[in-house]
Amino acid sequence: MNTLERRGLAAISTPAGRMLIVAADQRNGMKQAMTDAPGGPGAISIGELAAAKADLVRHLGNNAPAILLDPEVALPAVVDDGVLTGNTALVVGMDASGYETVDGLRYTRYVDGVTPRRVRELGGDVAKMLWYLRPDRQDGRSRAGVEMRDLIEACTGEGLLLIVEILTYRLEGESEQEYAAAFPDLVAGGARLAAECGAKVLKLQYPGSAEGCAAVTAAAGGVPWAVLSAGVDHETFLGQVGTAMANGAGGAMAGRSLWKDSLSISADLRADYLTKRALPRLSELREVVDGMLPGR
Template identity: 50%
Template sequence: MPAMTTAESRGYQQICGRDGAMMVIAADQRGGMRKIMAAQPSEEAAITEAMLGETKADIATHLASAAGCILLDPVCAVPGIVDGKVLARDTALLIGLDASGFDVTAEGYQLSRLVPGVDARRVRALGGTGGKIMVYLRADRPEANTANVEILRRCIEDFAREDLLLVVEFLTYRLPDESREDYQAAFPGLIEEGTRICVELGSKVLKLPYPGSAEACARVTALCGDIPWAVLSAGVDHETFLGQVETAMANGASGVIAGRALWKDCISLDRDVTRLRLTSVAVPRLRQIQEIVARHRGAATRAA
């Protein structure tokens, strides 16, 4: 397993809190954010990239400043949030390389997309502390992953050449002919084997779906070895996510990269409402997550 370079380690330190655990606000969504903000399909279509950029600016100002790092996209958010000095000087910035949505093959395999023209050098030029790449993996179907693994391999190599931190994320998915019950039964194994693929490709920091149980989290941690992994929220409700964070941290996770579980019921087309709810609802939720993370980090430090 490749160790982080000095520059990567410094970038990793900056996306972590004072306790050394990752605490990142994910706000790189575009399509999903439009659906949350719009009451009707006609409203969704009317939400421009500029409007999304304003919402992301509010998330950066009123929520991410309390976390220490934000994950943003290079389509709606940056460079505007950086150039406009919206982002606090001590808030780290991860920039997502993945485009919104995906393509689907005849077999139902999901093919990842990248934002054109955004590579490690561009991430640095946009003021990023590091980058984030997300690919879709169906670990039990090698033929489903060929194109996505190649995307991941190229990105990892590109960021290594530039000596810039890269957070690697993967999501898995249900196949068209697969029942919900069969998929749920397969899910922990898909996360574990997807993790193995990412580790073998040279990932140095991982952002992973909650694997499903304490035992599955422990197996993921064993697969990662010294590679830190953060649990993502996947849009579950806040109380559910608190339980997932508790279990993940107790079984070796190194922090949290959370988005919709924090802000999905806080953002709207009315920016005054958004700002109020980010402050009064999302920040208290964040504090609850931080308390869980800090408690487990403290316990791990004492045990060491």
């Protein structure tokens, strides 16, 4: 890492040097969490979603070292309106919702116009980009590998730390049992491929066990990695984070495990839920990340 990238890593970390980021860049997933909306989640407007994201920043994200937000709904409003405090670092997600499929493989789409320079213009301290990977089918010369290497280099040129998020997935025709058996190796293989492409920080799925976490740490070759929550419940995620941290992980990036039952369409209920449900969970997660509370 260069000096600016090191500053970026420090900004998204606790005083103990462990990454802790509230993930709030979801769009469709966040709508689905607002199940009490009149007419259902599909009736939620962009303005209502933006208000929910602002409340999530106000009542939860501002209590974390960093928050991950999207440039389609949340930004730049939460910065321009003074909702995001100066004590919380901003991670800007560069990936659009969904993916395209080519020859059976998934490919992430970028948000239109969001370059490393645009991340800086939005007030971002750090950037994040998602790649779907099947390291048993792809390598550093593949489309995904080339795209990853190019964006890492572009962010480095801008003095911007890029968090590389890797998600593996089940192929068409692959049974659930086959995928489950391959999953730990796929997570480790994705970490290895990303590190070979120059990744400096990784956001990864929990590989399923202490042995899997140790294998990911070895595959990453010194690149720090944070475990993502993937929609599991809070208690489950605490256990996963505790195991991951004990086996070489460098932190956690939590989204739905913190806030999925707190995003009422009502602003008053939302503030109450985020304060009484989500915020205590963030405190517990911080203690696990920093090693003060064993994972459950």
